[in-house]
Amino acid sequence: MKKKCASKKLPVSKNSTARSGKLKAGVVMVDDQKMRDLNRVYRGEETTTDVLAFPSGEKLEKGILFLGEVVINLDQARRQAAEYGVSEKEEIARLITHGALHLLGYQDETKKERKEMEKIQERIVAGT
16 A cells, blocks of 8 residues: 655535645555455445545644545546546546545535535646
8 A cells, every 4th residue: 555645735515624834745655455444444435536625624733724635436437437538647637636626625425515526626736
């Protein structure tokens, strides 16, 4: 399991407690089996998924807020990249962004929330 920690300013939901200061988040890459296990334990779902977000909100040194971890299923990312006709790198970036937005307080339970989140997600992935 690979683990990296990234620090980047992202748009914060009005519902988030991460309104100012430096933010950090961990990214963990797993395979289908590990993601299925995580999805079963934490969401009660017996299937795999592409991304899970685990919020933390832990305050670190020097005013840094650890938002939590984003778990990416590399097997699913590869399948989705092929399905959507994009590179694996782009799809992984999209999934990391999606998870990070969840850590920042965004939800995608309703059509309106999904639309707002997708708009922000695609702007970030496109670099605009």
